Every structure is written in structure tokens, then in C-alpha cells.
Amino acid sequence: MKSIFRNKKILKVIIILIVLSYFIYILIKQQATLNSYKTEQDYVSSQIQNQQEYKNELADMEANINSDEYIEQIARDKLDMYLPNERVYVDANK
Numbered sequence: 001m002k003s004i005f006r007n008k009k010i011l012k013v014i015i016i017l018i019v020l021s022y023f024i025y026i027l028i029k030q031q032a033t034l035n036s037y038k039t040e041q042d043y044v045s046s047q048i049q050n051q052q053e054y055k056n057e058l059a060d061m062e063a064n065i066n067s068d069e070y071i072e073q074i075a076r077d078k079l080d081m082y083l084p085n086e087r088v089y090v091d092a093n094k
Contacts, residue, residue, distance in 0.1 A: 064070045075081040082088055
């Protein structure tokens with residue numbers, strides 16, 4: 001009779017260990033998933049920040065696009081245009 005109770009106790013302990021091991025496995029797996037989500041969230045947050053900065057730069061450019069200074073700067077840099085009677089010096093070492 002003792003051996004039957006002893007076998008049942010051992011069986012209960014084994015079942016409890018199996019269930020406990022399963023829960024630990026699930027917990028570790030979920031933690032790994034959460035870590036990957038956190039990494040992805042950090043990456044997306046940095047992308048959002050970069051795009052926000054770019055948006056602000058574009059807004060500043062849009063505000064200045066019709067100003068005389070901006071038009072003059074673009075004419076000088078991109079089109080090589082200069083004001084009348086203005087002397088232009090070219091660096092021969094370039």
C-alpha cells in the first residue's frame with residue numbers, strides 16, 4: 001500500500017515539475033519577445049524623431065523660400081548668377 005502512495009507522490013511531483021518548467025519556458029519566451037518589441041519601438045521612435053527634424057527643416061525652408069536672400073543665394077550657388085557690377089574671384093586651385 002505504501003508503494004502506491006509513494007508512486008502517486010512521485011507522479012504528482014513530476015507533473016508539478018513539468019508544469020512549472022513549462023511556465024518558466026513560456027515566461028522566458030515572452031520576455032525575449034518583449035525585448036524584440038522594445039528594440040523595434042526604439043528604432044521606430046528614432047525614425048520618427050529624424051523625420052520630425054526633417055519636417056522642421058522643410059518648414060523653415062518653406063518659410064524662407066520667397067525671401068530675397070534665399071533667391072539670391074540659390075542664384076549664386078546653383079545658377080552661377082551675380083549682381084551687376086559685382087566682381088567674382090575664382091580660386092584657381094580648385
